[in-house]
Amino acid sequence: MTSKISIKKPAPRNRSIQLGKDELSCLKSRLIRISNEIGLGKIIDKTICGDAIKILEYLPAGFVDLAFVDPPYNLSKQFHSVSFKAMELDKYAEWLESWLDKLIRILKPTASIYICGDWRSSGAILDAAGKYFKIRNRITWEREKGRGAKSNWKNCAEDIWFCTVSDDYVFNLNDVKIKRQVIAPYKDNNKKPKDWIDCKEGQFRITHPSNLWTDITIPFWSMPENTDHPTQKPEKLLAKIILAGSNKNDIIFDPFLGSGTTSVVARKLSRRFVGIEIDEYYCCLAEKRLELAEKNELIQGYTEGIFWERNTLSKQLQVLKNGG
Numbered sequence: 001m002t003s004k005i006s007i008k009k010p011a012p013r014n015r016s017i018q019l020g021k022d023e024l025s026c027l028k029s030r031l032i033r034i035s036n037e038i039g040l041g042k043i044i045d046k047t048i049c050g051d052a053i054k055i056l057e058y059l060p061a062g063f064v065d066l067a068f069v070d071p072p073y074n075l076s077k078q079f080h081s082v083s084f085k086a087m088e089l090d091k092y093a094e095w096l097e098s099w100l101d102k103l104i105r106i107l108k109p110t111a112s113i114y115i116c117g118d119w120r121s122s123g124a125i126l127d128a129a130g131k132y133f134k135i136r137n138r139i140t141w142e143r144e145k146g147r148g149a150k151s152n153w154k155n156c157a158e159d160i161w162f163c164t165v166s167d168d169y170v171f172n173l174n175d176v177k178i179k180r181q182v183i184a185p186y187k188d189n190n191k192k193p194k195d196w197i198d199c200k201e202g203q204f205r206i207t208h209p210s211n212l213w214t215d216i217t218i219p220f221w222s223m224p225e226n227t228d229h230p231t232q233k234p235e236k237l238l239a240k241i242i243l244a245g246s247n248k249n250d251i252i253f254d255p256f257l258g259s260g261t262t263s264v265v266a267r268k269l270s271r272r273f274v275g276i277e278i279d280e281y282y283c284c285l286a287e288k289r290l291e292l293a294e295k296n297e298l299i300q301g302y303t304e305g306i307f308w309e310r311n312t313l314s315k316q317l318q319v320l321k322n323g324g
Contacts, residue, residue: 024284070231114139141216141237170246175244
């Protein structure tokens with residue numbers, strides 16, 4: 001599918017990733033387009049441009065270690081050249097099942113699957129995913145961006161359903177611990193910190209991660225990872241999932257790639273990846289971001305193997321603040 005690509009002029013101080021007209025032909029030439037069965041060697045570490053629901057049947061069997069799935073929520077929304085129209089909840093569940101059924105074939109028996117949704121679509125995801133996978137948990141993460149509603153509670157949370165193919169799966173607990181500020185710095189009888197550390201950034205405790213994530217910052221115009229994709233997921237969010245659910249050199253798969261966050265974070269964390277995106281412009285954005293990831297492996301909010309709370313001062317945030 002080829003779409004007309006328009007170039008927007010950025011506002012002053014806008015650090016969002018932009019595509020220049022001279023870049024587009026080069027970036028488009030890197031995209032993979034599939035119309036029949038294809039081997040893994042031709043798609044690994046590549047961006048596939050096309051409709052995932054059609055392409056899934058052409059991909060090799062059993063190659064995916066971790067799938068991150070961020071489908072259109074059950075909302076009427078425009079995604080550049082592609083639109084999604086809201087439907088009755090039972091019809092949305094049927095739509096989910098139409099490609100979840102195909103997804104199973106390409107997963108390893110040890111694979112994990114993380115499926116995104118909001119409060120409208122989450123129930124349908126639970127029902128559909130439960131027919132094919134073992135559901136382990138529901139992660140709820142705070143999406144703090146937005147001004148709110150006039151006659152309803154502000155919608156500032158989204159869900160991610162954590163599923164596995166079997167009881168044999170990867171979960172690297174120590175790779176996703178969180179560094180939290182200590183509110184009550186208790187000391188033991190020897191006047192030493194009790195279950196916390198005292199460092200130059202302050203007093204912190206390394207804690208186990210929960211299924212409630214309040215440390216995620218949505219990309220916005222002054223952040224170097226930001227694009228004009230309307231539902232872009234933060235790199236930090238993907239880092240948590242990829243580190244927890246895979247090992248180095250594992251293959252990460254995203255059938256609704258958007259502007260490429262999954263592929264970018266996979267590369268930064270030494271994983272392999274395959275991504276599918278239907279819109280050509282977003283595919284090009286993904287390729288541009290992969291280029292940038294070769295030069296800068298920083299993930300905001302994650303440094304030295306530890307996830308920091310949102311707005312917590314750290315060496316890495318200082319680097320980003322100074323334009324790194």
